[in-house]
Amino acid sequence: MDAEMVAFDLPLTSPLSTAAGWIERREGWALRIDSGGTTGLGEATPLPGWTESLSACRAGITDAVEQLNADDPAAALAVVEELPAARHAVSLALADLRATENDEPLYRSLGSVGRTTRVPVNATIGDVGPDVAATAAHEALGEGFRAIKLKVGNRPIEKDVDRVEAVREAVGPNVAIRVDANGAWSREQARHALTLLSGTILDYVEQPLEADDLAGLAELRELTGIDMALDESLASHSFEEIQGADAADVLVLKPMALGGLDRARRIARDARREGIRPVITTTIDGVVARAGAVHLAASLPGIDACGLATGGMLAEDLAADPAPIEEGNAVVPQYAGLGTQGPWERGDGR
Numbered sequence: 001m002d003a004e005m006v007a008f009d010l011p012l013t014s015p016l017s018t019a020a021g022w023i024e025r026r027e028g029w030a031l032r033i034d035s036g037g038t039t040g041l042g043e044a045t046p047l048p049g050w051t052e053s054l055s056a057c058r059a060g061i062t063d064a065v066e067q068l069n070a071d072d073p074a075a076a077l078a079v080v081e082e083l084p085a086a087r088h089a090v091s092l093a094l095a096d097l098r099a100t101e102n103d104e105p106l107y108r109s110l111g112s113v114g115r116t117t118r119v120p121v122n123a124t125i126g127d128v129g130p131d132v133a134a135t136a137a138h139e140a141l142g143e144g145f146r147a148i149k150l151k152v153g154n155r156p157i158e159k160d161v162d163r164v165e166a167v168r169e170a171v172g173p174n175v176a177i178r179v180d181a182n183g184a185w186s187r188e189q190a191r192h193a194l195t196l197l198s199g200t201i202l203d204y205v206e207q208p209l210e211a212d213d214l215a216g217l218a219e220l221r222e223l224t225g226i227d228m229a230l231d232e233s234l235a236s237h238s239f240e241e242i243q244g245a246d247a248a249d250v251l252v253l254k255p256m257a258l259g260g261l262d263r264a265r266r267i268a269r270d271a272r273r274e275g276i277r278p279v280i281t282t283t284i285d286g287v288v289a290r291a292g293a294v295h296l297a298a299s300l301p302g303i304d305a306c307g308l309a310t311g312g313m314l315a316e317d318l319a320a321d322p323a324p325i326e327e328g329n330a331v332v333p334q335y336a337g338l339g340t341q342g343p344w345e346r347g348d349g350r
């Protein structure tokens with residue numbers, strides 16, 4: 001097999017705030033494996049704080065490309081074992097290649113038996129004031145979204161409460177609202193915020209406390225009865241630890257941060273077995289990784305709304321989107337494999 005990587009640097013239309021700071025651009029590498037004319041695409045888009053550094057990622061993919069060119073995919077995976085973004089690229093390219101060789105869409109190749117044509121997604125609203133948030137939420141409602149995720153935790157509690165209430169007012173009672181604090185609150189602040197929000201029905205609160213405070217998350221879950229979603233906690237704690245701590249109702253799975261679709265899918269299935277809802281999201285990835293995440297979500301029948309409507313945050317992308325958002329759903333590509341050639345795409349789109 002022949003493998004090559006190309007660097008990219010994609011600016012966001014407007015920066016998104018997270019626990020690890022502001023995301024303004026997404027840099028990474030697209031990877032293509034060619035095996036006798038059949039290709040497999042991968043993408044590594046590291047996000048420091050969530051994955052390895054850019055330099056560690058570049059070194060890892062470079063090593064993996066060398067192993068792939070020596071026809072040793074197992075060695076390629078081994079060299080990126082502890083580099084989640086790099087492993088994401090290598091494992092995705094190999095999975096895409098396999099699915100393409102088998103002439104089946106990637107989500108089927110991941111183990112799904114039925115046909116899935118759409119995956120519900122949430123609209124993502126950043127740390128904007130109540131009026132802008134309400135306008136964005138109202139627009140999302142008009143576009144067909146049935147779930148909205150709002151970033152909180154960057155303002156005084158009362159201000160965040162106003163923002164959440166403004167969004168609820170804008171969308172009415174039938175849209176699920178999720179809030180994501182990215183670990184910003186102390187135990188006391190989270191208790192206060194969730195008490196003030198008790199009149200507003202929330203689908204869940206995502207990472208209200210820092211990643212390592214599993215005991216606090218379990219306590220908050222018990223105390224408030226609000227569904228607790230863990231995101232950052234998954235970077236430093238295994239599924240078994242989280243389950244053992246009784247800390248989660250929902251797990252937010254980011255294939256880029258977890259090291260690939262295969263790893264994320266295993267956690268999703270473990271979670272479901274324990275009655276925990278998996279939700280698939282991205283780290284604001286390029287189209288190759290985003291399409292992979294859509295396939296992963298499609299391989300989990302009946303999945304809740306996922307955080308996959310992130311393509312619109314990018315001012316530029318690697319290629320046209322094979323999984324566009326329509327009426328609050330990602331359309332699942334039914335071509336063989338992933339459904340995109342990324343930067344290797346021909347000008348005509350396929």
Ligand SMILES: O=C(O)CCC(=O)c1ccccc1C(=O)O
Pocket residue numbers: 018023122123124149180182231252281282283284306307308310
């Ligand atoms: O889940 C979504 O709706 C979008 C993805 C998102 O919010 C995100 C994007 C990059 C880094 C972290 C996060 C997060 O969920 O905290």
Ligand SMILES: [Mg+2]
Pocket residue numbers: 180182206207231232252
């Ligand atoms: Mg989150």
